[in-house]
Amino acid sequence: MKTLLVDDHEIVRRGLKQLLLEAFPQAVFGEASRVPQARELIMQQEWQLVLLDINLPGGSGLDLLVEVRLLRPQAAVLMLSSYPEEEFAVRAFKLGAAGYLTKSSVADEMLAAVNKVLTGGKYVSVALAEKLAIALGNPQQQALHETLSSRELEVLRLVATGKTIKEIAAGFSLSEKTIATYRMRIAVKLGLSTNVELARYALQHHLVD
CATH class of the missing domain: 1.10.10.10 (Winged helix-like DNA-binding domain superfamily/Winged helix DNA-binding domain)
Structure with missing residues (x-):
C-alpha cells in the first residue's frame, strides 16, 4: 500500500506511519509538510491512499484535494484535520474526499476509516452522519x-x-x-x-x- 502523508507536523506524520504499519506491515510511505512538496510527489508517483491535512503551509489542503482527484483519481483521500467535522467535512466530500477524521479520533476509528476508503467506500463518523441528516432535513441551517x-x-x-x-x-x-x-x-x-x-x-x- 503506497500512502502519502501530508501534514506540517512531523510528530503527526510519525504517529500515523507507526499506526498504519501495525495494520499494514508492507505499507510504503511518502511524506510532505508543504503543499508544493506534496504536489510534486503526487505528480511523480501513484498513490493508493493520501492522508491530507487542511491547514498547510504554501496553500490549502482543500485545493490540494482537488488536484489529487484530477491527477490521481484512483487514490483514496482521507482528510485528517484539527478542524471540526461540521465546518469542513461536507465541503471536503463535495471536492472528492473519501473520508474525514479529526485528529482527536482514536486509533481504531482511523484504521476503520482507512479500511473503508481503500475498498472504495466513504467513511463518515456516526456524529457527522447525524449532523448531515439534520442539515438535509433543514437546509436553512446551512452556515x-x-x-x-x-x-x-x-x-x-x-x-x-x-x-x-x-x-x-x-x-x-x-x-x-x-x-x-x-x-x-x-x-x-x-x-x-x-x-x-x-x-x-x-x-x-x-x-x-
Missing part, C-alpha cells in the same frame, strides 16, 4: 461560510489570522487585486465588512485555531 468557494474560504481564514492582502497574494502567487476581489466577495456573502468582524466569525465557527 453562511458554506456559500464561499474553497479559495474564498482560505482567504477568509488567512484574513482572520491577521494576514494582509499583500501577504495572502504572495502566498498564492496571485495579484493583490485578485485577493482584494476575493475579500470583497467574502464580505458580501457573510454580510461583514471589517477584518475584525471576519476574524470573529471565523473564530466562532472554528475555521481557525
Whole structure:
C-alpha cells in the first residue's frame, strides 16, 4: 500500500506511519509538510491512499484535494484535520474526499476509516452522519461560510489570522487585486465588512485555531 502523508507536523506524520504499519506491515510511505512538496510527489508517483491535512503551509489542503482527484483519481483521500467535522467535512466530500477524521479520533476509528476508503467506500463518523441528516432535513441551517468557494474560504481564514492582502497574494502567487476581489466577495456573502468582524466569525465557527 503506497500512502502519502501530508501534514506540517512531523510528530503527526510519525504517529500515523507507526499506526498504519501495525495494520499494514508492507505499507510504503511518502511524506510532505508543504503543499508544493506534496504536489510534486503526487505528480511523480501513484498513490493508493493520501492522508491530507487542511491547514498547510504554501496553500490549502482543500485545493490540494482537488488536484489529487484530477491527477490521481484512483487514490483514496482521507482528510485528517484539527478542524471540526461540521465546518469542513461536507465541503471536503463535495471536492472528492473519501473520508474525514479529526485528529482527536482514536486509533481504531482511523484504521476503520482507512479500511473503508481503500475498498472504495466513504467513511463518515456516526456524529457527522447525524449532523448531515439534520442539515438535509433543514437546509436553512446551512452556515453562511458554506456559500464561499474553497479559495474564498482560505482567504477568509488567512484574513482572520491577521494576514494582509499583500501577504495572502504572495502566498498564492496571485495579484493583490485578485485577493482584494476575493475579500470583497467574502464580505458580501457573510454580510461583514471589517477584518475584525471576519476574524470573529471565523473564530466562532472554528475555521481557525
